[in-house]
Amino acid sequence: MTESQPKKSRLPSRPSWRKGAEGAGKSPSRAPLPEGLRKLISAPKPRWLREIERSEAYARTAYTSTSTDQLAALIAKKDVSEETKLAALGNPFYPVDLLVAATQSDDRRIRFIAAGNPAMPVAELERLATDDACIVRAGVGGNPSTPAHVLEVLATDDDHDSEPQEEQLLPTGPEVRRAVAFNPSTPAHVLAMLMEETNCHQAIARHSNTPEALLQELATSEYTWVVADVASNPNTSRRLLTRLHKDADHFDVHKALASNPNTPTGILRAYVGERGLAAAAAGNPSTPSDALGALASRTHVNPDTYFLLRNLLENPATPAEAMERIAAENKKLGGEISHAVEYRGGRGCSRSRTEQSQRQAREDVLVAWNAEQSQG
Template sequence: MNNPSPEFLRQQQEASNEKTPPQRLAQLASISIELAQLVAQNPSAPGELLQELSAQEDAIICKNITANPNTPVEVLLELGAEFPEELFDNPIFPLLSLERPNWIDTIPFKTLVALLQCDQTRISFLKQVGNCASDRVRWQVAQHPKMPIAVLEVLSRDRALDVRCAVAINSKASVAILEELSRDRESQVRCAVASNKQTPIDILEELSRDRKRTVRRAIVGNPKIPSSILEQFARDRAWQVRCAVVENARTPISILQGLSSDSQWKVRHAVAQNRKTPSQVLADLLNDPEWQVRRVVAQNRKTSAKTLADLSDDPEWQVCCAVAEHQKTPSRILQKLSKARNSSIRRALAKNPQTPISVLEKLALDADEAVRQNVANNPKISSSILEKLSEDKAPYIRHVVAKNPNAPASMLEKLALDANEEVRWTVVNNPNAPVSVLEKLALDADEDIRVALMKNPKTPTSVLEKLAIDTDRDVRLTLAKNPNAPVSVLEKLALDADEDIRSTVSKNPNTPVSLLEKLAIDLDWRIRYGVAQNPQTPVSLLEQLAHRDTMIHEAVAQNPGTPISLLEQFAKDSEIKIRRAVAQNPGTPIALLAQLSRDRMVSIRCAVARNSRTPISALEQLVQDSESLVRCAVARNKNAPLPLLKKLTADSNSSVRERAEKNLRDISQSDNC
């Protein structure tokens, strides 16, 4: 087992030591990622070296560079887009405003946005950013929920329209700011004030007399709108405003009734579409001069059967289609509509689950293919109709029949010989397909059909054994993945010349121990790795693999069946991935998890924090970890105690807070079930 060598420990100390010469730090950073991470943290590392290391993709290196006060400013500001918290904490950051005039304008836009969204955003920084020359940046600032009123007051007089709009919609905007912006020369700004949920009623009342209909319409969408303004807007000169009144959930039925006779058809259309509109009002609209209004009357769930019957004689086919689809339409009307010349009406009728069987039988012979398709998909279809459609000339219709769970075995036998591959594939996936049909389809020329056979739990072993020597590699590979594959089939596949297939067999939980022992000495390391991963591999075989094969230590360390003695050795391994595998293992003892919770590597502490077996004492320690990734992992842990999760809801990092709150909600919901 590889414990950290004395040389490696010495190199770690050198990489962290502030007295290590720059040339030596560069050498150490080139040896390994772990040493480069420590060098990136060293405040004595030269700026040139830190700039060079920033090109690496390792997140921890870049994070450490962002926190390093020796990092060149340009690099610092670029990395701040990914690590805003580290940039804020860097002691050089507050000095930038003193050393560089107009320094805010030199920060990349992505970094500025990240800093503004960061929980550590300081009021002083917000004030500085509010003076940025970029309109886009000031627009971002104007939306910020922590923006001081004084800055919002300045931005409310900004030359840029979008900035003033952002201030107007900001929930932190004061009444004085909203009052000033309600008189803005641009209607978009006044619209934003009208939409703001914090806008006082007296300002809304003032805006209700605005000359622009867009402003008045925005008021209708505000949840604070008083009923007096709704009544006023029901008589507004602009039909768009009256439509908005109809669509408002708080609009009383009396106003809807009044607007049902509006001179503008689009307003009447909105009334007919509204689910609150009474059936009597809908009945009054059945003679509306506009067919679009009559159609939505026919679509409304509150429309009565009598009104639907009256609308079935409408001269416009779109209205009749809506009647044919409505589930309240009387049977006699549905029978009448089946004689309609317009195929769209018959298509709508064929979809309706309330359509009588006698009508569906007639429509199953319709000349229009789309009508027959809709019949085939109708949930009320009878076996006699299915029989007719199984011989339909259109392949898609036969496919729909083959998919139907009520299709009898005799019908599926016939469809298994269909010339269309899609139809035969659908037969394989039908739960009613008899074994005799599955046996025939095992010889099908289409590989997708043979692959589908393996996923059907009814496929007999004799068929699977034939497929184990199939000439198509994908067929054999799919079979090797099947957790229900019989032992006789797995034995055949274990002898396959293809390494991927043998590797898949080695991971299959149904593979017997005798076969795993043979695969454990396979020449290909991937097959041995699969054996080490298999939950059915016995302890004796895992021990053999661990001692003779260093390439697969990670897989052994992950296996829940690995003995404690091996896990203890792996927990001290110099390889990060092996220690991480132990930390992830659901079988790792509590004492080992507690030990690994103090590991120097963030990824390992994260793995411990996520493990459901981690003891409370270790989780309490990890909750105080300096890395937000670790705290976030604790917040995700379903077994974390409630007091710890509640503590994390007040964490400085927004991701940690969100995960903790979600976990608490999930736990609460599961307790209520």
């Protein structure tokens, strides 16, 4: 081939419709779309897709709305599903008059959700605490707005139920007493009343109001998960944590110790060098900065370092030079570290993510409601 002969292009030939557009003097980037594709894009959404999008928007409103008027308008719509209406019923910004009216329903599910709404008036909670349905009394027992004198009564509930129960709404066991044990507002003396119930021990072990005396008793439990919750409780003293470190022989207990900010620094230094426990120690703000800096050198991406790197990046105690080291290594590896932390760091399946987002939305709404109540 001589220099005067042009080289043949190896690029694929353009479609005829692109050639026609260029021949008409139009820019290639502005060429018209094929007729079939243009009709597909401009076609209206099918009815089934519009219904799905509308129901998803309703569900988001039910979980996240902080407007009483918006929730009232939502439940007044005829095309809102019963599931979405039940979700709205649990929103603390639900209209109070409609909330009280829901307690008169013959459906125990509706009374259960209404009984657990923090906006329920105290007088109604006192009345619902004597409801014939065990599940409704459990809703009152788990309501953070339930006063202490009502929780004292429910702590001795025998789970009697005069209504036939077609489906189990709560885990098997003492439903009402377990609900009281998990209630974040339950005071210490009521938690002490529940110590006789073994099925309540795990809730008491992780409760923020549990005193040291009860934690010491629970630390001798035969159940590993109870001891692990004691090890992770922020109320557990350093002395008890040190004892658990010496006596415990189960991995879950040591992992909880590695995550507890009250754990002595000497123990945390030891965990930094142990496989499986280093990731938990990496997220602990009480871990010494030099130990966190040493962990930052473990930038080889493998299943053992996903959580470690994520915890280091989220830990406010991680030194700036360690963060820079991770960032430099991430750039060298073409973003492999950040991809592993984001994608494989424990996000779970899509259903799990949906449940987590709904739970987080409800928690955010509850925070907004509590802030409004404190200002009022």
